[in-house]
Amino acid sequence: MVALDAVRASNAKLRQLPPGLVAVFLGATSGIGESTLKQLCRHTIRPRVYIVGRSQDAANRILSELKAIQPEAEARFIQKDLTLLKNADEVCEEIKANETKLNLLFMTTGTMSLKGRDETSEGLDRKLTTNYYARMRFTQQLLPLLQAASPQLSRVVSVLAPGEESLTSFHLDDLGLKNNFSLRTAACHAITMTDFAFEEMAKQHPTTSFVHAYPGIVKSGFIKEAGFALKTAMNAVYVLLAPWKIDIQESGERHLCAATSAVYPAKSGNEGGVDMGNQKVMKGSTGEIGSGAYLIGSDGELRANAKALKELRSKGAGLQIWEHTMHTFETVNK
Numbered sequence: 001m002v003a004l005d006a007v008r009a010s011n012a013k014l015r016q017l018p019p020g021l022v023a024v025f026l027g028a029t030s031g032i033g034e035s036t037l038k039q040l041c042r043h044t045i046r047p048r049v050y051i052v053g054r055s056q057d058a059a060n061r062i063l064s065e066l067k068a069i070q071p072e073a074e075a076r077f078i079q080k081d082l083t084l085l086k087n088a089d090e091v092c093e094e095i096k097a098n099e100t101k102l103n104l105l106f107m108t109t110g111t112m113s114l115k116g117r118d119e120t121s122e123g124l125d126r127k128l129t130t131n132y133y134a135r136m137r138f139t140q141q142l143l144p145l146l147q148a149a150s151p152q153l154s155r156v157v158s159v160l161a162p163g164e165e166s167l168t169s170f171h172l173d174d175l176g177l178k179n180n181f182s183l184r185t186a187a188c189h190a191i192t193m194t195d196f197a198f199e200e201m202a203k204q205h206p207t208t209s210f211v212h213a214y215p216g217i218v219k220s221g222f223i224k225e226a227g228f229a230l231k232t233a234m235n236a237v238y239v240l241l242a243p244w245k246i247d248i249q250e251s252g253e254r255h256l257c258a259a260t261s262a263v264y265p266a267k268s269g270n271e272g273g274v275d276m277g278n279q280k281v282m283k284g285s286t287g288e289i290g291s292g293a294y295l296i297g298s299d300g301e302l303r304a305n306a307k308a309l310k311e312l313r314s315k316g317a318g319l320q321i322w323e324h325t326m327h328t329f330e331t332v333n334k
Contacts, residue, residue: 002300004250006279007257011043013274014260017153019045022102022145024095026082026138027109029058032159032215035252036106036259037062041070043256048074048099052091052109054081082109082134083126085332092141102145103153104259107135117181122332128177131160131190136197136325143205150207153272157211157259158194162285162295163303164214165192170308172317175324195295195309196318197325199285202292206267209292212285213258216298218251246298258296267292285309 021044028037028051041047047070051059059077066075078094080087095102109130118126124133135158146154169188171180177189191212198210246254258264262271263282269290271281283302284291297303312318 002254002257002276002279004253006276007253007300010257010261010274010276010279011039011253014040014043014256015045016274017044021045021047021104021153022049022099022149023047023104023106024050024052024102024138024142026052026105026107026135028106029053029055029062031108031248032218032251032255033106033108034062035248036255037252038066038069039252039256040104040259041066041073041075046070046072046074049076050091050095051075051077052080052082053077054079083111083120083129085122085124085129085133085137085329088134088137089141089333092138095142096145099145101149102142103149103155105138105142105146105156106159106255106259107138107157108159109134114183116183117177117186124328124332125177125181125186127183127186128190131187132193133325133328135194137329139197139201139210140329143201143208146208147205150266150268151270151272153260154208154266154270155211155259155264155272156198156201156208157213157255158198159213159215159255160194161187161191161214162195162212163297163305164188165195165305165308165312167308167311170312172312172315172320175321176328192308192312192317193321193325195285195293195304196312196321198293199291199318200322202267202284206292207270209264209266209272209294211258211264211294211296213255214295214297214303215246215251215255217245218248251298254298254300258300263300264294264296265290265292 027033260273262273265271281290285293285295295304
């Protein structure tokens with residue numbers, strides 16, 4: 001486990017980086033994204049951040065609070081519904097028109113619902129889009145800016161749930177879940193496809209590092225979107241799991257470390273980020289040290305269902321998932 005003291009020491013070193021770090025946060029109008037964003041502004045010099053979300057009211061509050069944390073920080077809110085990939089493309093075009101580099105893409109977008117498959121006008125399920133397709137679309141579209149930031153920090157972080165991969169809930173012959181949709185399979189597909197998509201991207205873009213992070217039990221603003229019954233149930237669960245719950249501020253500190261520490265280097269060996277002293281470079285998703293693609297738990301250490309991933313690799317899942325993702329993007333763009 002990466003000790004909290006080590007996390008805080010790492011974050012404190014961020015002021016050693018050059019001023020003007022550029023970051024894009026998807027879903028930072030509440031919860032883990034908001035907490036991580038505030039930690040970033042607290043520990044860096046004159047950061048320039050883009051916040052993408054749905055709530056203008058929440059954004060107004062956060063923008064005001066960021067100014068109090070660091071008056072020199074530049075923050076811009078872009079109001080978009082990311083259940084549609086065309087909206088993701090519009091945001092990416094706006095960012096690319098204003099920036100020449102990007103140091104960090106941090107993604108926590110999602111939707112809280114017990115509904116079954118809920119297709120958008122693009123023919124994709126809303127939950128699978130916010131948890132996977134939109135995140136990968138942002139990553140793909142913004143990779144030129146991320147690569148331009150190297151050899152300084154160049155990182156992508158997607159907060160979801162590595163370690164929850166499951167062979168019984170994963171359908172390699174139905175990746176878009178047209179025929180096998182359930183809440184469980186949707187979650188499993190988003191998680192597992194993120195694992196493999198990040199592995200493919202790390203191979204293709206070795207100067208950028210990719211982190212898929214499990215936050216642990218964190219009571220975040222995400223629950224606000226839930227209906228009364230689900231919200232009541234979730235609050236009851238939080239009470240039962242209180243001894244293992246992670247404070248939202250600590251979660252922000254830990255995710256900032258995951259987003260900026262040199263222990264998660266790019267595959268090229270370019271560490272970027274800040275040194276953590278005696279902390280060793282972490283194993284990547286394939287078990288290789290410093291592979292460029294990392295699956296980590298709330299403690300910062302490797303977290304994965306190694307058995308499930310090994311079997312899926314033997315079936316060529318990585319290439320199939322990547323081809324499915326690219327085909328989906330091409331189909332939606334027509």
